[in-house]
Amino acid sequence: MTPKDAAIGPPMSVMFELTHRCPLQCPYCSNPLELERASAELETHTLVRVLDECASFGVLQVHFSGGEPLSRSDLPEIVAHAHGRGLYTNIDTSGVMLDDTALAALQQAGIDHLQISFQDVDEAGCNRVANFPNAFQLKLAAARRVSAAGLPLTLNFVVYHDNIARVPQMIELGLELGAQRIEIANVQYYGWGLINRSRLLPTREELQHATATVEAARVRLKGRLRIDYVVPDYYAQRPKACMGGWAQRLINISPSGKALPCHAAETLPGFTFWNVRDHSLEDIWYHSEAFLRFRGTAWMPEPCRSCERREIDWGGCRCQAFALTGDAARTDPACVLAPDHAVMQAAVAEMDGTQPFVYRGFHNVEKVLKLKNLPTV
Amino acid sequence: MTPSAVTEAAVPRLGVGVRLHHDAVRDTWGLLAPERLFKLDAQATEIMKLVDGQRSVAGIVDSLVVRYHAPRDVIARDVCAMLQGLADKNVVHA
Ligand code: SF4
Ligand code: SF4
Numbered sequence: 001m002t003p004k005d006a007a008i009g010p011p012m013s014v015m016f017e018l019t020h021r022c023p024l025q026c027p028y029c030s031n032p033l034e035l036e037r038a039s040a041e042l043e044t045h046t047l048v049r050v051l052d053e054c055a056s057f058g059v060l061q062v063h064f065s066g067g068e069p070l071s072r073s074d075l076p077e078i079v080a081h082a083h084g085r086g087l088y089t090n091i092d093t094s095g096v097m098l099d100d101t102a103l104a105a106l107q108q109a110g111i112d113h114l115q116i117s118f119q120d121v122d123e124a125g126c127n128r129v130a131n132f133p134n135a136f137q138l139k140l141a142a143a144r145r146v147s148a149a150g151l152p153l154t155l156n157f158v159v160y161h162d163n164i165a166r167v168p169q170m171i172e173l174g175l176e177l178g179a180q181r182i183e184i185a186n187v188q189y190y191g192w193g194l195i196n197r198s199r200l201l202p203t204r205e206e207l208q209h210a211t212a213t214v215e216a217a218r219v220r221l222k223g224r225l226r227i228d229y230v231v232p233d234y235y236a237q238r239p240k241a242c243m244g245g246w247a248q249r250l251i252n253i254s255p256s257g258k259a260l261p262c263h264a265a266e267t268l269p270g271f272t273f274w275n276v277r278d279h280s281l282e283d284i285w286y287h288s289e290a291f292l293r294f295r296g297t298a299w300m301p302e303p304c305r306s307c308e309r310r311e312i313d314w315g316g317c318r319c320q321a322f323a324l325t326g327d328a329a330r331t332d333p334a335c336v337l338a339p340d341h342a343v344m345q346a347a348v349a350e351m352d353g354t355q356p357f358v359y360r361g362f363h364n365v366e367k368v369l370k371l372k373n374l375p376t377v
Numbered sequence: 378m379t380p381s382a383v384t385e386a387a388v389p390r391l392g393v394g395v396r397l398h399h400d401a402v403r404d405t406w407g408l409l410a411p412e413r414l415f416k417l418d419a420q421a422t423e424i425m426k427l428v429d430g431q432r433s434v435a436g437i438v439d440s441l442v443v444r445y446h447a448p449r450d451v452i453a454r455d456v457c458a459m460l461q462g463l464a465d466k467n468v469v470h471a
Contacts, residue, residue: 010402012414058402060414088396088409113394113411152394152411180393180467181411226467228412 010058055085083110095142147178233334239316264319390430
């Protein structure tokens with residue numbers, strides 16, 4: 001691929017995972033097992049410089065996530081800078097730190113959109129999964145605050161075995177809290193989510209029921225509440241076009257500044273991810289080997305190479321291929337045509353909703369790395 | 378409260394969190410919204426520049442008729458169809 005290949009323009013969005021610090025401990029967290037420490041995080045002035053690069057490169061939307069982005073006290077300053085450069089600013093937050101003062105500061109900084117995640121609509125379930133007392137009430141209060149401030153609000157409901165039957169109540173809560181949009185997002189099994197997969201996976205029947213509920217609600221609420229729905233891959237016939245294709249639309253920046261084609265890519269062995277401290281976004285997008293390796297279709301094995309869907313789903317997710325087959329360059333096992341598709345059924349057969357959660361957090365890093373047989377840090 | 382079809386009497390406005398944006402790098406116009414981008418073609422751009430929460434659809438049509446010297450009913454149909462499409466997606470309220 002030549003630099004500035006006409007086929008690929010600049011990315012539309014950049015996701016800044018500002019920090020891996022988070023007061024909650026969701027067992028489905030998609031952060032990597034090797035959480036980055038506060039001391040490694042990018043400084044404000046570097047983030048400001050990268051935001052300038054976003055604007056001049058042609059990025060339109062920036063997302064601030066984490067961990068909990070509000071763990072960084074310079075968040076309003078960062079948002080204000082992005083806003084000043086004309087970037088559309090989104091925050092993905094757990095909501096538990098979004099008090100009046102924090103919201104006022106973000107509103108003044110020019111935040112465009114806030115997304116608050118909910119572990120459950122059941123209060124006890126929410127607090128148990130977040131492993132944080134009172135998380136649910138804090139989230140409710142935060143969501144009300146955002147609505148009252150007249151800011152656009154998305155509620156992001158993460159669904160899994162324990163709460164998937166409560167999709168109707170999730171939709172109701174979205175309406176009640178004045179959200180413009182809700183996400184009903186099945187857990188994606190990366191990072192901590194993969195460690196807890198057998199505990200969290202819904203059954204096929206549970207999933208089908210949820211899907212039917214969402215489809216009916218979409219018709220009923222058209223023009224009023226937008227519902228985005230994300231399924232798990234484990235009962236799928238075809239994979240998702242992960243990130244709209246590897247290195248096609250987005251750059252993800254880790255807390256320490258590593259530029260990744262997606263947030264899970266850090267798990268892939270044999271890659272060197274360039275850091276925004278050392279390289280410009282444009283340089284990374286057009287020249288870094290990590291972005292070029294799986295961009296487009298040239299890397300594809302059969303059956304993808306000659307498949308008519310190769311530019312629709314791009315062969316699925318590279319990180320899932322690696323996590324489930326040990327080789328990132330194989331067809332995503334979520335595809336029924338993939339030679340490794342049987343691993344999906346094997347995972348479903350291991351389902352066991354009675355196991356304890358392995359909570360996400362710095363305190364459990366050593367334990368899960370051992371569990372995965374990876375070198376500890 | 379289902380959204381009614383966009384009529385000439387309606388006064389369209391942008392949805393919460395939706396912003397008309399000129400993309401200087403690609404020299405195109407678009408709508409930026411939560412987790413979404415809509416590219417606008419030249420005609421849609423001219424319509425969206427007139428959506429200000431004050432002007433009615435009839436007012437938008439009138440100013441386009443003057444500018445493009447096209448038959449009013451043709452322009453009215455295009456404007457209503459475009460705004461209806463965006464209203465269904467929650468991007469415009471009318
Ligand atoms: S998924 Fe849970 S633990 Fe992970 S960053 Fe979000 S709120 Fe924190
Ligand atoms: S074979 Fe490859 S390209 Fe075809 S549907 Fe399956 S994953 Fe997609």
